[in-house]
Amino acid sequence: xxxxxxxxxxxxxxxxxxxxxxxxxxxxxxxxxxxxxxxxxxxxxxxxxxxxxxxxxxxxxxxxxxxxxxxxxxxxxxxxxxxxxxxxxxxxxxxxxxxxxxxxxxxxxxxxxxx
Amino acid sequence: xxxxxxxxxxxxxxxxxxxxxxxxxxxxxxxxxxxxxxxxxxxxxxxxxxxxxxxxxxxxxxxxxxxxxxxxxxxxxxxxxxxxxxxxxxxxxxxxxxxxxxxxxxxxxxx
Numbered sequence: 001x002x003x004x005x006x007x008x009x010x011x012x013x014x015x016x017x018x019x020x021x022x023x024x025x026x027x028x029x030x031x032x033x034x035x036x037x038x039x040x041x042x043x044x045x046x047x048x049x050x051x052x053x054x055x056x057x058x059x060x061x062x063x064x065x066x067x068x069x070x071x072x073x074x075x076x077x078x079x080x081x082x083x084x085x086x087x088x089x090x091x092x093x094x095x096x097x098x099x100x101x102x103x104x105x106x107x108x109x110x111x112x113x114x115x
Numbered sequence: 116x117x118x119x120x121x122x123x124x125x126x127x128x129x130x131x132x133x134x135x136x137x138x139x140x141x142x143x144x145x146x147x148x149x150x151x152x153x154x155x156x157x158x159x160x161x162x163x164x165x166x167x168x169x170x171x172x173x174x175x176x177x178x179x180x181x182x183x184x185x186x187x188x189x190x191x192x193x194x195x196x197x198x199x200x201x202x203x204x205x206x207x208x209x210x211x212x213x214x215x216x217x218x219x220x221x222x223x224x225x226x
Contacts, residue, residue: 004158031212040123042218043159043203058213090158094212103149104214106158
């Protein structure tokens with residue numbers, strides 16, 4: 001089954017404790033992206049990757065890191081989480097790098113709480 | 116001013132009603148327009164996809180794009196309780212994968 005998977009689905013942590021949220025897709029997609037979703041603000045892009053070893057900042061990159069060592073995986077790293085990073089996080093992927101008739105497919109989400 | 120504006124709702128309708136969901140946008144460079152449906156505790160799933168202006172129909176769903184007014188709509192005919200979800204509009208420019216989302220409209224369809 002074609003899908004985007006994320007782990008963990010739920011995470012409660014404390015301020016400053018480094019964490020990684022994994023994202024994997026089995027569709028051989030080139031483009032991958034991370035979003036956070038907050039009430040009243042909608043989905044905002046954190047980072048994206050157009051291919052292996054190619055990543056770039058989205059609209060709200062502060063406090064986050066990413067890496068793309070393999071085509072299928074795109075982990076989101078919070079080196080020192082803070083309470084304002086409490087949010088619902090989504091990973092997404094799409095076949096093409098540069099837009100066109102395809103679109104993005106989303107993972108199930110990771111609900112993160114930072115105390 | 117946000118690039119994409121969407122009424123958050125909630126919008127409550129009885130089963131069988133016609134539902135109209137809308138978004139306005141400010142960037143005339145947007146060429147691709149999408150509607151995603153998001154159920155509680157789930158990721159957004161693509162519902163409709165339209166390029167440039169015009170209408171697109173898929174079963175009970177019709178998407179309309181009016182680029183001259185910078186206004187897009189999603190119509191749901193014969194709405195069902197299973198349509199209860201948050202509907203997100205999204206759009207992107209040609210040559211770019213970055214999606215710009217509205218904040219979503221919560222729809223409640225009562226039996």
